[in-house]
Amino acid sequence: MSNENFVVIYVGAGEINFGSPEGPWNHSLRLEKSYGSRLVALGIIDPDVARSKAQIALKVAAGIEGYSETASWPTVEAAAEKVGTNKVSLIIVGAPPHFRGGTTSKTNLDLRLLTAFPQTKNWLIEKPISAVELSDIAGQETVLNAYQECGTPVGVGYMLRALKAVRVIQEIIREKALVVMGTQARYYMAYEFARKPAWWNKQASCGPIVEQATHLISLSLFFGGKPILPSVRTHTVEHTDAPGKLSKLGFDEATIPPECRIPRYTSSIWTYEKGAVGSLVHVVGLHGNTYDTEFEVLCDGYTFKLVDMYSSAPRLFTRRPEMGAEVELTIFKDDDPFQTQIDALIAGKPYCSYEDALETYALTWAIRNAGEKERA
Ligand SMILES: NC(=O)c1ccc[n+]([C@@H]2O[C@H](COP(=O)([O-])OP(=O)(O)OC[C@H]3O[C@@H](n4cnc5c(N)ncnc54)[C@H](O)[C@@H]3O)[C@@H](O)[C@H]2O)c1
Structure with a gap:
């Protein structure tokens, strides 16, 4: 097994990334299981910075490795400024679908992330991939092309x-x-x-x-x-x-x-x-x-x-x-299909x-x- 750090950026400080009492979803937990002391949670991108900070504080208080230096960024651009071209092993896009899957200024989160972090080795996007009906104007096909052209494994959370x-x-x-x-x-x-x-x-x-x-x-x-x-x-x-x-x-x-x-x-x-x-x-x-x-x-x-x-x-x-x-x-x-899903993605074979x-x-x-x- 490699000794290299596994560097992750979470997009969304909500339930899919950090868990909820109602269900088994919680991507951060699976990464902690897989990578232990090699995990480096670089930061969370979420306009609700208070929520990101609270999630990081909970991890630190629980003594979980990888969160001692985790940043809270309100936007993709603020994150890009700090991260630059540094290594990113995985980005998990767990923001609500209303902000993703398209080309409009409201829905272009994927495109902004792909532009800001071209060095990313793996992408996990949450379902559903959009929240407006499919059309050329909405731009779902453009987002598909952008993910296909990025040349790295991209998986969607249909666990x-x-x-x-x-x-x-x-x-x-x-x-x-x-x-x-x-x-x-x-x-x-x-x-x-x-x-x-x-x-x-x-x-x-x-x-x-x-x-x-x-x-x-x-x-x-x-x-x-x-x-x-x-x-x-x-x-x-x-x-x-x-x-x-x-x-x-x-x-x-x-x-x-x-x-x-x-x-x-x-x-x-x-x-x-x-x-x-x-x-x-x-x-x-x-x-x-x-x-x-x-x-x-x-x-x-x-x-x-x-x-x-x-x-x-x-x-x-x-x-x-x-x-x-x-x-x-x-x-x-x-x-645990959530664990299997992430492991398969990192192995280059998303389901x-x-x-x-x-x-x-x-x-x-x-x-x-x-x-x-x-x-x-
Ligand atoms: N696969 C599953 O079983 C499963 C389970 C739960 C949720 N989900 C999916 O995950 C996604 C998120 O759901 P959730 O339950 O975590 O929602 P949530 O409301 O708990 O959290 C979403 C977070 O995203 C943040 N956000 C809003 N706009 C943003 C932006 N532009 N950039 C970054 N962050 C932004 C919000 O401030 C919020 O903190 C949804 O698409 C949902 O369907 C999938």
């Missing part, structure tokens, strides 16, 4: 692709020379404690498919390949429909203009270029705080059903031709390229738009 169970499915498909016939994804969200008004406003957050089901769409494309966007058909249950009334809302939805409110139930279907069919059901409907997600890949003679994807012990149910109706269960204890992420983004918008068109 479910890094699950061990996903490797197992891939391996069986390869070994048996199977052809994927269909993918089925379902994401049932527990809404009772989701109280951030922006999340319930599709004008502000792009809605639950672009924002949340995006992880399962990324997984769908991982197995199905390129989707045919004009094939997408979507039906929704909206807040105005009788079945769309929610009895456990934890905030006052009257604060959201009616035309901006999110669908409660989204059912979508599309075809892939290679001939398979994909589908997604997303529901804002469970009570309590435990979500229910499932992803299935179907091939001739085989079904693969992945459940508990967001837990530390995902389960895979496999049915094979020789097993009749019996299903084999494999539990993947202590799986999700920026191009893949852009494809996912395009399909999530196509699903949302098809639902709105159907209603109109």
Whole structure:
């Protein structure tokens, strides 16, 4: 193993980089595990300097190596002035998508980072890669080209692709020379404690498919390949429909203009270029705080059903031709896809390229738009 320092810049002092009580995401923790005393956290870029400073103080107070000299910079340019051409092993772009993925002065964060730090050896960008609809004016393709031209590994944080169970499915498909016939994804969200008004406003957050089901769409494309966007058909249950009334809302939805409110139930279907069919059901409907997600890949003679994807012990149910109706269960204890995702990126083999992420983004918008068109 190399003795060289591993030098990281975090963009965003928020939950994806530094953790939250609600979920397993926390990129800094994974880097600390991988690099220990070799880790040098050069700085955090975030306009909320007080938040960056508080995150650094927490690391120092906990005695974590690598944060004794960490800087807090309010802008990319302020950071560039200090860092100059010094070594940067990794930049993690964990700012909200509203500031990234485009060419406008509001959305050009990626382009400014690429210009300021051309020496960067690896990039990890968070999902979704943008927060405005795809267009030449918005400039998502320009950002894709810029990342492709930078010549170093670029990965996007669709960590479910890094699950061990996903490797197992891939391996069986390869070994048996199977052809994927269909993918089925379902994401049932527990809404009772989701109280951030922006999340319930599709004008502000792009809605639950672009924002949340995006992880399962990324997984769908991982197995199905390129989707045919004009094939997408979507039906929704909206807040105005009788079945769309929610009895456990934890905030006052009257604060959201009616035309901006999110669908409660989204059912979508599309075809892939290679001939398979994909589908997604997303529901804002469970009570309590435990979500229910499932992803299935179907091939001739085989079904693969992945459940508990967001837990530390995902389960895979496999049915094979020789097993009749019996299903084999494999539990993947202590799986940490966030760790695997970063390790794979640094090894030069990201599970999700920026191009893949852009494809996912395009399909999530196509699903949302098809639902709105159907209603109109
Ligand atoms: N892969 C996952 O499972 C996962 C989990 C959580 C969040 N995310 C993604 O990570 C991203 C950030 O989410 P979060 O939960 O950390 O949000 P957050 O609100 O906790 O933190 C975002 C931080 O970015 C800062 N910021 C705003 N504009 C900035 C700019 N121009 N430059 C630098 N920093 C800026 C904000 O001040 C804030 O401190 C989102 O895209 C989100 O979808 C992914």
